Amino acid sequence: MREKKTLPTDLAEKIDGVLREAGAKNREGNVSESIALGLSAWSLLPAPQEQWDFYPQIMSRSLVTKYAAVGDAAGVKQWIDTTYRMYDDPEHRDHLVLMLEGRSLYQLGLTGEAYDIFAKVHELYGREGFAGEDMSYLEFYLKERAQKEL
Incomplete structure (x- = not known):
């Protein structure tokens, strides 16, 4: 397994802010908005996302859980595949x-x-x-x- 890089602090803080907002929406029961914010946070990760430590693993797992909560099988399957990739687990x-x-x-x-x-x-x-x-x-x-x- 390759060594994962740490995100630059300014980018990590920006992503943290979006993820906090996503978490708040999720706790309010607005899972669809939480998903949209999670995808927005994901888009902030420089490609390839699997090069980074922590954030891609946590975000991809969270999106799987949220897509399952809204009954979106295609979303679950897409993000479970992404999660395996983020964990370097072919x-x-x-x-x-x-x-x-x-x-x-x-x-x-x-x-x-x-x-x-x-x-x-x-x-x-x-x-x-x-x-x-x-x-x-x-x-x-x-x-x-x-x-x-x-």
């Missing part, structure tokens, strides 16, 4: 990103696709990959797997 093996993808697909009702992601998590990380709040996804995965084996 093999799609990063636990954090895999679980984000699986949860988002499940939330959208795309349970077949979510199952496939959770199967990969289980294969790579076992039961430990579903610790804490993710235990319900392990239960879903095991139940679906048992049905498929019948």
Whole structure:
């Protein structure tokens, strides 16, 4: 994995301001405006975005979550692909990103696709990959797997 660069302070502060505003809109329940502000913040990142530390990873994950919240499957899929890129994970093996993808697909009702992601998590990380709040996804995965084996 390549060393990621730190954004210049003035640019980081500008992005922080937009992200604070996006967070406020999200807390107010205006997720669509929050997405628009998140995209605006994203556009401030110099290309290629994957060269930077922290901001691209956080922003891409946040956009996945927000697109899932508004039921936009195309947005989720676009930003999950971006998130894998920002984590320098072409093999799609990063636990954090895999679980984000699986949860988002499940939330959208795309349970077949979510199952496939959770199967990969289980294969790579076992039961430990579903610790804490993710235990319900392990239960879903095991139940679906048992049905498929019948």
